[in-house]
Amino acid sequence: REAETLAALNHPNIAQIYGLERSAAMPAIVMELVEGPTLADRIRTGPLSLDEALPIARQIADALDAAHGRGIVHRDLKPANVKVTDDGIVKVLDFGLAKAVEPPGEPTSEMANSPTLTAHPTQMGVVLGTAAYMAPEQATGKLVDRRADIWAFGCVLYEMLTGRRAFGGEDVSNTLVGVLGSSVDWTSLPAGTPPAIRTLLRRCLEKDRKRRLADAADARLEIDDALAAPADEPDASPAGQVTASRTSKWLAAAAGLVAGGLLAGLAVWRVPAPAAPLTRFLAAPASGGSIFIASTSPDVAISRDAAHMVVSFSPGGGELAVRARDSLEVTPLAGLRQAFGPFISPDGTWVGFHDYGDGFLKKVSILGGPTVTICEVGASGMRGASWAEDDTIVFGTIASSGLWQVPAGGGEPVEISRADPGTNHVWPEILPGEDAVLFTIASESGFDIALLDLERREHTILIPGGSYPRYAASGHIVYGVSGALRAVGFDLQRRRVTTSSIPVLDNVVTKSSGAADFALARDGSLVYIRGAAADAKRTLVWVDRDGQEEPIEAPPRPYSYPRISPDGSRVALDVRDLENDIWIWDLARERLARLTFDPGTDRTPVWTPTGDRIAFSSERNGGKANLFWQAADGTGTADRLTESVNQQIPMSFNHDGTELIFVENRATWDLMAVSLKDGNRVARPLVQTPFLDWGGEVSPNGRWIAYQSSESGRFDVYVRPFPDVDQGRWQVS
Secondary structure, three states, rough: OOOHHHOOOOOOOOOOOOEEEEEEOOOEEEEEEOOOEEHHHHHHHOOHHHHHHHHHHHOOOOOOOHHHOOEEEOOOHHHHHHEEOOOEEEEEEEEHOOOOOOOOOOOOHHHHHOOOOOOOOOOOOOOOOHHOOOOHHHHHHHHOOOHHHHHHHHHHHHHHHHOOOOOOOOOOOHHHHHHHHOOOOOHHOOOOOHHHHHHHHHHOOOOOOOOOOOOHHHHHHHHHHOOOOOOOOOOOOOOOOOOOOHHHHHHHEEEEEEHHHHHHHHOOOOOOOOOOOOOOOOOOOOOOOOOOOOOOOOEEEEOOOOOOEEEOOOOOOOOOEEEEEOOOEEEEEOOOEEEEEEEEOOOEEEEEEEEEEOOOOEEEEOOOOOOOOEEEEOOEEEEEEEOOOOOOOEEEEEEOOEEEHHHOOOOOOOEOOOOOEEEEEEEEOOOOOOOOOEEEEEEEOOOEEEEEEOOOOOEEEEEEOEEEEEEEEEOEEEEEEEOOOEEEEEOOOOOEEEEOOOOEEEOEEEEEOOOOOOOOOOOOOOOEEEEOOOOOOOEEEEEEOOOOOOEEEEEEEEEEEEEOOOOOOOOOOOOOOOOOEEEEOEEEEEEOOOOOOOOOEEEEEEEEEOOEEEEEEEEOOOOOOEEEEEOOOOOOOOOOOOOOOEEEEEEEEEEOOEEEEEEEEOOEEEEEEEOHHHHOOOOOEOOOOOOOEEEHHHHHHOEEEEEEEEEOOOOOEEEEOOOOOOOEEEOOO
């Protein structure tokens, strides 16, 4: 309960909680990592100057105000629980001792009235916290509210300015005596302490909490007043008045902080600078599964107000889940099995997606419920969509070369862009004002980012060599390229690029289709999935049973699905660069030779038991990928083995090569077999369940088949008799 409440705190001066995880019987809270020294470390070197202390105090007050607004009291605020980063950002740490209390005006609960939390919560009357910063009511085990944090704030500010604690003692008992009965030594404050700060400290350190400052926002205002005080305002301290030179210097420093903040905002795209606070969290639902990285479509979306995130998940993809920014819960959108490429409506109430099962563009409430069909986009798949304020959707497809527009409530799509021969318009992003669309031009030679004028229906190239553009409210276009994000300045009114490209983030999933796994909200929040480019170059190695690797001298390429020939002399691979074809590496000759040359996508090679042919999946005849095979020496042409409106991927041959085991994407992935006897291409189902069934490997004696299934919520290995698979089933992992 406490972790969920604290996770709702989303403030730049509070170290966030990102997740509540459990390993065996051990619960764990996942928290933000904050680099840098604590305020206690800094104070050990001596008192802080006003120039340094007041901006820190103001940020602490901001953090407390945000927490108190959520009904959360810190209860252990002290210099050791405050960090100051190198760029002056304050982070208040360790709300672990805090507990939820009702906001003002709400009925007081049993939880709010319970004694101060202890290391052993069942032991009543034991105080918890650090004695030197405890409010009197906290030290005596009485009701604690936000005014206890105000007291601690006063103690921290006093210690920053003087280098000594407001209430010290040789041990805990003496310290508590000082808290309950002693007065603060106000003469220890620096002579130049402004009157507003002296008044603030006195109001924070009132022992009677009824007379104490009641709100952290008021403390922030007092600090603002001190920063804005005229240079000749007298100082009420016994030491006399602040000199004009001292106050002028202080105000100049404050002005410098403001100017510095503006410059940092402008320079963040230009020069290396400390990164903005980074949030990392798990996005998988409690019911199981994990984020799924699709081969072509994006896997993450964020609402314009950054309140909700949608991710693709499950062992084999096709399901979507929603996580609210202020919640630890990840909620699956029930009933989705073939949903890919999520995007969110401008008002954040709908999630759009491509239903890969039937080839339609659909939408579903972000709260869940029945799906609504919008239009058909074709069995070959959608390539991005963007939802406009006027409730229309612009999308791209594989089958047609241009961009299309359709009412979000359903209707007939209208083509809005015309592509040159050999190119395809994909991954659209409607710009603010909704009179132009950013998109990607995909071709055999790569990707370019272009802008479509919706009135004139004309497009111009903006950024050569990039893909998946997204507009940032800061006046930039952020885009993906080869496992990284880059950005250029962009003038929205003149519709032109204004700066050269600069790096933003490395290690972001990008795909051979041009998609990138990131999304931008209107407030600048950027959500992304870490990982390499889907077309990243890889090398090949042998690995023995002890995990020792031996390099293979094949040139680095984006290899996938390596399969060793039956005699061990060759390796078949699909190479996912521009050709997207099957290649063979000869281990003895150390030579890489291309097997297929069709302009369509050829993938996932499988050797016949005799090693004379290779089966693979191909889109060469249009539509979904079906099964083909070709002589392994490259002679002849590829023969088609199956015809289906569904995508098919080969897995293995049976022991004598008379059947090819494959998976077919119907309502979900099912395990199938096609007979190859005497040219008879008859397919039969092997395993059909509501779950994702994958793999399929026949034992050497031909009597059993092993495969994977997501039935348990994760992939497990099962074995069935073969070829009569209905005679039993055993789970072996």
